[in-house]
Amino acid sequence: MKISVVGGGYVGLVSAVCFAELGHSVDLIEIDRAKCDAINAGQPPIYEVGLEERLSAHAGRNLHAYVEYDHIKYSDIIFICVGTPQGPDGHPDISNIISASESIGRALRDKDGTRYHVVVVKSTVPPGTTERQVIPSVLRQFGKNNDQIGFAVNPEFLREGMAVWDFLNPDRIVIGCRKKMDGDLVEAAYSGINAPVIRTGIMAAEMIKYASNAFLATKISYANEIGNICKKLGIDVYEVMRAVGLDRRIGPAFLNAGIGFGGSCLPKDVSALIALAEDMGEDPILLKSVMQINKLQPLRLIDLLIKRVGHLNGKKIAVLGLSFKENTDDVRESRSIVVIKELIRRGARVAAYDPKANQSMKRFLTEIDYCSSASEALTGADACLVMTEWPEFAHLDKEFDLMKSRIVIEGRRILSCNDREGICW
Numbered sequence: 400m401k402i403s404v405v406g407g408g409y410v411g412l413v414s415a416v417c418f419a420e421l422g423h424s425v426d427l428i429e430i431d432r433a434k435c436d437a438i439n440a441g442q443p444p445i446y447e448v449g450l451e452e453r454l455s456a457h458a459g460r461n462l463h464a465y466v467e468y469d470h471i472k473y474s475d476i477i478f479i480c481v482g483t484p485q486g487p488d489g490h491p492d493i494s495n496i497i498s499a500s501e502s503i504g505r506a507l508r509d510k511d512g513t514r515y516h517v518v519v520v521k522s523t524v525p526p527g528t529t530e531r532q533v534i535p536s537v538l539r540q541f542g543k544n545n546d547q548i549g550f551a552v553n554p555e556f557l558r559e560g561m562a563v564w565d566f567l568n569p570d571r572i573v574i575g576c577r578k579k580m581d582g583d584l585v586e587a588a589y590s591g592i593n594a595p596v597i598r599t600g601i602m603a604a605e606m607i608k609y610a611s612n613a614f615l616a617t618k619i620s621y622a623n624e625i626g627n628i629c630k631k632l633g634i635d636v637y638e639v640m641r642a643v644g645l646d647r648r649i650g651p652a653f654l655n656a657g658i659g660f661g662g663s664c665l666p667k668d669v670s671a672l673i674a675l676a677e678d679m680g681e682d683p684i685l686l687k688s689v690m691q692i693n694k695l696q697p698l699r700l701i702d703l704l705i706k707r708v709g710h711l712n713g714k715k716i717a718v719l720g721l722s723f724k725e726n727t728d729d730v731r732e733s734r735s736i737v738v739i740k741e742l743i744r745r746g747a748r749v750a751a752y753d754p755k756a757n758q759s760m761k762r763f764l765t766e767i768d769y770c771s772s773a774s775e776a777l778t779g780a781d782a783c784l785v786m787t788e789w790p791e792f793a794h795l796d797k798e799f800d801l802m803k804s805r806i807v808i809e810g811r812r813i814l815s816c817n818d819r820e821g822i823c824w
C-alpha cells in the first residue's frame with residue numbers, strides 16, 4: 400500500500416517507520432525542514448528504543464520524508480499525526496490539525512485520476528473534531544467530487560520509550576469510520592499485526608482514546624492517594640499495590656505511586672476531557688480530583704526533602720532523571736520541571752543528570768548544572784532526588800557515598816541497592 404503520514408514526531412515518525420517495516424511504501428510529511436532532513440538521513444530527531452536501526456533500514460528505500468504535501472496524492476491512506484498540545488483553557492489546540500487538513504485537501508485537489516484516499520486522524524482529538532473540523536476542512540480545499548475521499552479515526556495507544564514495540568504489538572486497533580470500505584482500507588494497513596480490531600463510529604473512536612488515558616491517569620492518582628495514606632501509617636504502598644494488582648479485575652499496571660504522571664499526553668488529555676465535560680454542563684468530579692492529586696504530588700517530595708535536610712537555601716541537591724519517564728528524551732510536563740523550579744525558588748543549587756534528556760531540558764531550564772553522570776551530580780550533594788525510573792539508576796549504591804550526607808529520596812521507586820540506609824521515598 401502507499402501510505403502518507405503527516406507529522407514526524409513521536410507518533411508520526413514511529414508510525415511511518417513501523418508501516419515501512421510492515422512492507423508499505425511510506426511518505427512522511429514534516430513541516431520542520433531540519434527534522435525532515437534528519438529523517439531522510441536515517442537519524443531520528445527523537446530517542447526511542449529500536450527506532451534508529453529501523454529508520455536507517457527504511458530511509459531512502461520505502462520511506463521518504465518531505466516538507467511539501469505534493470506526494471500525498473499518490474497515497475491510499477493519509478494518517479494525520481500532528482501535535483494537539485494543551486491550550487490555555489484546558490481544551491487542546493487543534494490548529495495543527497486544521498492546517499494539516501487544509502494542506503491535505505489542497506494537495507489532493509491537484510491529483511489526476513480517480514484514486515480513492517482515506518484521510519485518517521491518528522492524533523488525539525476531542526469527540527466531534529473529525530466530523531466538525533477535519534472533514535469540512537479537507538473537503539472545502541479539495542472542492543471536487545467528495546466520493547474520492549473517505550475519512551476514519553484510528554487513535555494511537557503507544558507509550559513513549561516503548562513506542563516501536565507498542566505500535567507493532569498493540570492490545571487493540573481501534574478504527575472509527577462512516578463507511579465500511581474506509582475502515583477496511585485502514586485495517587489492511589495493519590495486516591501483519593496480530594491484535595483485535597475494534598470497529599466503531601468516528602466519535603466513539605475519538606472518545607475511546609480519552610477514556611483510556613483518563614483511566615490510566617486515574618489509576619496513578621488512586622495509587623498516589625493510597626500511598627499518601629500508607630505513608631502516614633508507615634506502610635509500604637508498593638507492597639500493598641502489588642497485592643491489590645493481583646486481583647484480575649484490577650490488574651497490576653499503573654499502580655506505581657510516586658511523584659505523579661507527566662508527559663505530553665496524560666495531563667493534556669485528562670484536562671481536555673474535563674473541559675469537554677464542562678462545556679456540556681457536566682461537573683467531572685473524579686477527573687478533577689485526579690488532576691488535583693497529580694498537581695500536589697511532586698510538592699510532597701519537597702516537603703519530605705525539607706524534613707530531612709532543613710532549609711534548602713545554598714544546599715546542593717542532586718536531581719537524577721529529567722525525562723518524564725524512563726527510556727525517552729521527552730521532558731514535556733516532566734515532574735522534574737516542577738520540582739526543580741521549586742528547589743530553585745527555595746535557593747537550592749541543582750546538579751542534574753539524565754541519561755538522554757539533558758539536552759532537551761536545557762530548553763526549559765538554564766539555571767541548573769547539567770552533569771554527564773550520576774556520580775558527578777552526587778558529588779558533594781546535600782541530598783538526592785530520584786525522579787525517573789531509568790534502568791541505570793537501579794544499580795546506584797556506592798555512588799551515594801560521594802554525597803556530603805547520604806540522603807536519597809525516591810520520587811519513583813527504582814533503586815535496588817541492598818543498603819537502603821538513608822534512602823526513603
Ligand SMILES: NC(=O)C1=CN([C@@H]2O[C@H](COP(=O)(O)OP(=O)(O)OC[C@H]3O[C@@H](n4cnc5c(N)ncnc54)[C@H](O)[C@@H]3O)[C@@H](O)[C@H]2O)C=CC1
Pocket residue numbers: 405406407408409410411428429430431434480481482483495498499502521522523524555556557558559663664
Ligand atoms: N507522544 C505520544 O506518546 C503519543 C501521542 N499521541 C497523540 O498524537 C499526536 C502527536 O503527538 P506527538 O507525536 O507526541 O507530537 P510531536 O509534537 O512530537 O510531533 C508533531 C509533529 O508534527 C509536525 N507538524 C505540526 N504541524 C504540521 C503540519 N501542518 N504538517 C506537517 N507536520 C506538522 C511538527 O513539526 C512535529 O514534528 C497528539 O495528538 C498526541 O496527543 C497519541 C499517542 C501517543
Ligand SMILES: O=C(O)[C@H]1O[C@H](OP(=O)(O)OP(=O)(O)OC[C@H]2O[C@@H](n3ccc(=O)[nH]c3=O)[C@H](O)[C@@H]2O)[C@H](O)[C@@H](O)[C@@H]1O
Pocket residue numbers: 523555556557558559560612615619652653654655656657658659660661662663664665723724725
Ligand atoms: O496518549 C499518549 O500519548 C500515551 O500516553 C501514555 O503514554 P506515555 O505518556 O508515553 O507514558 P506512560 O507510560 O503512560 O507514563 C505517563 C506518566 O505516568 C507515570 N506513571 C506511570 C505508571 C505508574 O504506575 N505510575 C506513574 O507515575 C510515568 O512515570 C509518566 O510520568 C499512555 O500510557 C499511552 O497508552 C498513550 O498512547
